[in-house]
Structure formats: structure tokens, C-alpha cells
Amino acid sequence: MPHPQSISKPSRRGVLKVLYGAIWLSLVGAVGLGLGAVLRLVSSGGGASQPQPVELGQPGGLAVGQARDQGPVALARDAGGYFALSLVCPHLGCRPAWHQKQDRFLCPCHGSGFALNGERLSGPAPKGLSHVALKVTGGKLVAFPGQPVDPATRLKA
Numbered sequence: 001m002p003h004p005q006s007i008s009k010p011s012r013r014g015v016l017k018v019l020y021g022a023i024w025l026s027l028v029g030a031v032g033l034g035l036g037a038v039l040r041l042v043s044s045g046g047g048a049s050q051p052q053p054v055e056l057g058q059p060g061g062l063a064v065g066q067a068r069d070q071g072p073v074a075l076a077r078d079a080g081g082y083f084a085l086s087l088v089c090p091h092l093g094c095r096p097a098w099h100q101k102q103d104r105f106l107c108p109c110h111g112s113g114f115a116l117n118g119e120r121l122s123g124p125a126p127k128g129l130s131h132v133a134l135k136v137t138g139g140k141l142v143a144f145p146g147q148p149v150d151p152a153t154r155l156k157a
């Protein structure tokens with residue numbers, strides 16, 4: 001057992017060195033964690049996952065002036081043909097739904113209304129619903145929620 005007088009008290013300078021060292025290591029660790037998070041975000045393509053295509057079944061069964069919701073999109077038909085709308089409200093991202101009796105899409109969150117062709121009719125939404133790509137693949141309609149198209153685009157099926 002060491003003699004009590006052989007144990008030296010740490011000097012004030014020594015204590016400050018240890019304290020500064022701990023602070024420095026904490027800062028380096030925090031910067032390292034932040035850089036790691038940024039690198040993970042960049043390597044994952046920005047963190048946003050690409051929406052998956054949505055199969056909408058065979059053409060037909062949808063009269064002119066009607067729409068049918070399916071997941072993140074709606075299949076709609078007017079005199080020009082079929083088209084697909086993204087069901088992500090441009091206000092705050094809720095999911096509008098088609099209401100045939102009211103002849104419009106209605107957002108359940110703050111009441112925005114949208115016409116069959118996606119145009120904004122009422123409510124706080126700053127614009128209409130986005131049109132997205134619609135193709136026939138293997139005899140079935142497939143919507144591509146991640147691919148916006150011109151609102152005048154129609155598919156004749």
C-alpha cells in the first residue's frame with residue numbers, strides 16, 4: 001500500500017488539461033457523427049425513396065366522369081381518355097379521396113376540393129393534384145406516382 005504522502009494531488013493545470021481533452025474529444029465525436037449521418041443520407045440517394053408503380057387493373061369498367069382511388073393514386077377518365085392523379089394533397093400531404101356524388105376529390109384534413117381532372121376547386125391547397133404517368137403494361141394499367149406528366153396527357157384504352 002502506497003504511503004499517503006507519496007500520492008500527489010493533481011495540479012490545477014493537469015485537471016484543466018484533462019477537461020479540455022474531454023471537451024475536444026466530445027467535439028470531434030459529434031462532428032464525426034454528423035458527417036456519418038450526412039454521408040449515409042448522400043449514399044442513400046437523398047433519403048427519399050422512389051414511389052413504386054401502382055397496378056390499376058385492366059382498362060374498362062370506369063365510365064367517363066368517374067375516378068377510382070387505389071393507394072397513392074387515382075385512375076380517372078374523362079372524354080379525352082384515362083389519366084392518373086397523385087393522391088398527395090398539395091397543402092400538407094394528406095390523402096384526398098374521390099367522392100362520386102360530390103363529383104370531386106376531397107381532402108379529409110382541411111377540406112380542399114379537386115375536380116376530376118385534378119384542378120383545385122376549394123380549400124387551402126395552393127394548387128391542384130399532380131398528374132402522373134399512366135401506361136399499359138401486360139394488358140394492365142400501371143400508374144407511376146414518381147413520374148409527373150403534363151395535365152393534358154390522356155391514355156386512350
Ligand code: FES
Pocket residue numbers: 089090091092093094107108109110111112123124125
Ligand atoms: S392537407 Fe389537404 S387540405 Fe390540408
